[in-house]
Amino acid sequence: MKxxxxxxxxxxxDGSGKTTQVKRLGQSLRDKGYELVTVREPGGTPVAEKIRELLLDARNDGICPRTEAFLYAAARAQLVTEVINPALTEGRVVIADRYLDSTLAYQGYGRGLDTRFLEQLNRLAVAGTVPDLTIILDISPVEGMVRRSDSCPDRLEREGLQFQEAVRAGYLSLSRQYPERIKVVDAMQPPEQVYAEIVALVTPFLAQLAEAGV
Ligand SMILES: Nc1ncnc2c1ncn2[C@@H]1O[C@H](COP(=O)(O)OP(=O)(O)OP(=O)(O)O)[C@@H](O)[C@H]1O
Ligand SMILES: [Mg+2]
Structure with missing residues (x-):
């Protein structure tokens, strides 16, 4: 039976609270007895971790935006095949700290690559494995920078703010394009409040899972 x-x-x-909330939700679902798999992009399999090293290595500063997009897509294809699809087939709950929409937001809206091309690249990479629910944690770039550095951003960091602003606008645009799948949570609020809104979004999906007898 499938x-x-x-x-x-x-x-x-960056700094919007994804990892914080993924950990919290993951722990809560595990405590409730759900079989859970959490993944973080890029990485999660031996090959995808090697691609991660390529992407994060500061010496690889010559990587052009298209190469970057292909490398993320390659890592994602491997993660879907090796980890995400098998887990979903077994009826598990999979929580991803970044997935498809990061490519559109960062490489598309952030770096200016053609979003139609990136949609096709994503389709090829995930071969139909699209999240049931995507939660965007929305904060201002300044808040994201302050949270990550615990101080006011300096001049160079401020240049990065424009990029983060474009990425943020991209995410919000995606939420309007895919309103059924993508929900936005105001992540400027305290962590407990953000978490409460996440639980409200996730609960109906857990109920469906129970009804499906998984
Ligand atoms: N709602 C919140 N209010 C204030 N601080 C927060 C909130 N959520 C998370 N933080 C803090 O902000 C910092 C960044 O959070 P976190 O690492 O979860 O963000 P992230 O989205 O995973 O960032 P990145 O994109 O860099 O991986 C952490 O120090 C975390 O404790
Ligand atoms: Mg994180």
Missing amino acids: KKGLFISFEGI
């Missing part, structure tokens, strides 16, 4: 689990992804600009 079982299908639940796939939730978290998105948002």
Whole structure:
């Protein structure tokens, strides 16, 4: 019998609280007895971790935006095949700290690559494995920078703010294009409040999972 689990992804600009909330939700679902798999992009399999090293290595500053897009897509294809699809087939809950929409927001709206091309690249990479629910944690770029650095951004960091602003606008645009799948949570609020809104969004999906007998 083919079982299908639940796939939730978290998105948002740097420092928006994704990892914080993924950990909290993950712990809560585990405590409730759900079989859970959490993944973080790029990485999660031996090959995808090697691609991650390529992407994060500061010496690879010559990587052009198209190469970057292909490398993220390659890592994602491997993660979907090796980890996400098998987990969903077994009826597990999969929580991803970034997924498809990061490519559109960062490489598309941020770096200016053609979003139609990136949509096709994403389709090829994930071969139909699209999240049931995507939660965008929305904050201002200044807040994201302050949270990450615990101080006011300096001049150079401020240049990065324009990029983060474009990425943020991209995420919000995606939420309007895919209103059924993508929900926006105001992540300027305290963590408990953000978490409460996340639980309200996730609960109906857990109920469906229970009804499906998974
Ligand atoms: N709602 C919140 N209010 C204030 N601070 C927060 C909130 N959520 C998270 N933080 C803090 O902000 C910092 C960044 O959070 P976190 O690492 O979860 O963000 P992220 O979206 O995963 O960032 P990145 O994109 O860099 O991985 C952490 O120090 C975290 O404790
Ligand atoms: Mg993080």
